Amino acid sequence: ETGVTQSPTHLIKTRGQQVTLRCSSQSGHNTVSWYQQALGQGPQFIFQYYREEENGRGNFPPRFSGLQFPNYSSELNVNALELDDSALYLCASSPVAVQGNEQFFGPGTRLTVL
Amino acid sequence: AQKITQTQPGMFVQEKEAVTLDCTYDTSDPSYGLFWYKQPSSGEMIFLIYQGSYDQQNATEGRYSLNFQKARKSANLVISASQLGDSAMYFCAMREGHFGNEKLTFGTGTRLTIIP
16 A cells, blocks of 8 residues: 655745645545645645545635645645645545544645745 | 643653653533644654543553543543653643534643653
């Protein structure tokens, strides 16, 4: 069974640019969540996708957007990058979008905005 | 008010001793879930244990147990017989909301260091 994978591992962008991060969910999981973890902080919930639809969103501006594909993989897009967007971006998948199901996290993508 | 509060930024514990990591939470939703995750220096979040708000018994998973005190809104993690490999960041998290509008909120974490 393949776990959650994310690409790329590291990324360096400049302010104002756009970035796309990718996540492949664990086999059999139809729900994907994205989190932003700034250095020294806990992860912050960005949004969750269930069967290709957004299923909950945290306190992030619209320039953070996402997609989920029929195979349940997902993308996180960030437009007009700001310095404060520098963080570890974590993707997590779970079997169904109900309370109590643990989320399995990927290794993360570390984004640096210069 | 903070949704999840972890008051211990760092802890040092002797190997083989038990350790308790504190977590308090704040919600008005009667249905919620509480999680503990471990994050080693590699960055990956590892699920440890889950407690549902309606669960009558405290959750246990091997050396991990969750001391759930609902009236006090407390969900402390207890690690028995600590090992060197337990050194990591530990995060308490709460899931609230309902299908279609769910959120998972994390605390700021506790850095646990096990001393040989």
